[in-house]
Amino acid sequence: MPAVTRIYETILYARDLDAAAAFYGGVLGLPALPRQSDRGVVFRMSAESVLIVFDPTRTAAPHPEVPSHGAEGAGHVAFTVPELESWRTRLAEHGIEIEREVDWPLGGRSVYVRDPAGNSVEFVQGRVWDLGPSAGNTVDPLDIMLEHNAWATREVLRACLALDGDAWTRRFEIGPGSLHDTLTHVVGAMLRWADRIEGPPRVLRPPLENGTLRSPAELIALLDEAASDLARAADIARQRGFATESEITLGCQTYRFTLGAMLVHVATHGMHHRAQCLNMLRRLAVPGVSDRLPEIDALDWQLAAQ
Numbered sequence: 001m002p003a004v005t006r007i008y009e010t011i012l013y014a015r016d017l018d019a020a021a022a023f024y025g026g027v028l029g030l031p032a033l034p035r036q037s038d039r040g041v042v043f044r045m046s047a048e049s050v051l052i053v054f055d056p057t058r059t060a061a062p063h064p065e066v067p068s069h070g071a072e073g074a075g076h077v078a079f080t081v082p083e084l085e086s087w088r089t090r091l092a093e094h095g096i097e098i099e100r101e102v103d104w105p106l107g108g109r110s111v112y113v114r115d116p117a118g119n120s121v122e123f124v125q126g127r128v129w130d131l132g133p134s135a136g137n138t139v140d141p142l143d144i145m146l147e148h149n150a151w152a153t154r155e156v157l158r159a160c161l162a163l164d165g166d167a168w169t170r171r172f173e174i175g176p177g178s179l180h181d182t183l184t185h186v187v188g189a190m191l192r193w194a195d196r197i198e199g200p201p202r203v204l205r206p207p208l209e210n211g212t213l214r215s216p217a218e219l220i221a222l223l224d225e226a227a228s229d230l231a232r233a234a235d236i237a238r239q240r241g242f243a244t245e246s247e248i249t250l251g252c253q254t255y256r257f258t259l260g261a262m263l264v265h266v267a268t269h270g271m272h273h274r275a276q277c278l279n280m281l282r283r284l285a286v287p288g289v290s291d292r293l294p295e296i297d298a299l300d301w302q303l304a305a306q
Helices: 017-027 085-093 141-160 165-169 179-198 216-240 259-284 298-305
Strands: 009-013 040-046 049-054 076-080 100-103 109-114 120-125 245-250 253-258
Touching (some): 245 259
Parallel strands (some): 009 049
Antiparallel strands (some): 040 049, 100 109
């Protein structure tokens, strides 16, 4: 049976596209793609998915290239977020009222607001749906390695959410030198190895280590993108065969690696860097953080999923 792999476009409707652009691009900070027409505004959610807000009065009319479509009444979209407190602050700063908060049986929590068109917008922290074996109980060793790597890095980043700017960037004679720089290196490597493994026509992204200061929450968002991209790259590698070789340039030197070796490399690369981060967190001596370091073994990952 042919496979459907993921959602590519999520659609909402709003008659005032400028107001929608101000909300999703300005308040939520979603990167907008160039407008192709006056029919809608498009926002990049990941390397392979977009949110589009269409004007239903325009999309309901016959079009020479695509079928007509539209909807009346409030739509709904939910965004995953690493934590909710900073979003409460952000929404309050823009005068956006929280309509409802919900605690879910699986431990997740949601905050609901309305966009300018009245669509229901949900921010989700944690687990809402029981997704079964794919949510931490896979039996494939490669999938376990990739999922554990992303989860463990996310747990370290979550521990960093409680730090102030000084602690987040404090220099240590350990690894890349700070929590910010070390975790930026880990997430950046995941993004770029996903590109290398997938191969052409995929373009290798520039390094994250470009002097930009990012918050732990911003790195968590990039980590989620990297984890999704690596899962796709792993599927492609399975189809092509793990023994397939690819030519990779590192620095000024060109090498040939198998897809299998590259996947194992990226799945294990973050392990010693996370140990460096835990060491830094311990040395910071921040109450409630340094004395409550996360347990991030692969068995802890599986227990957390249960």
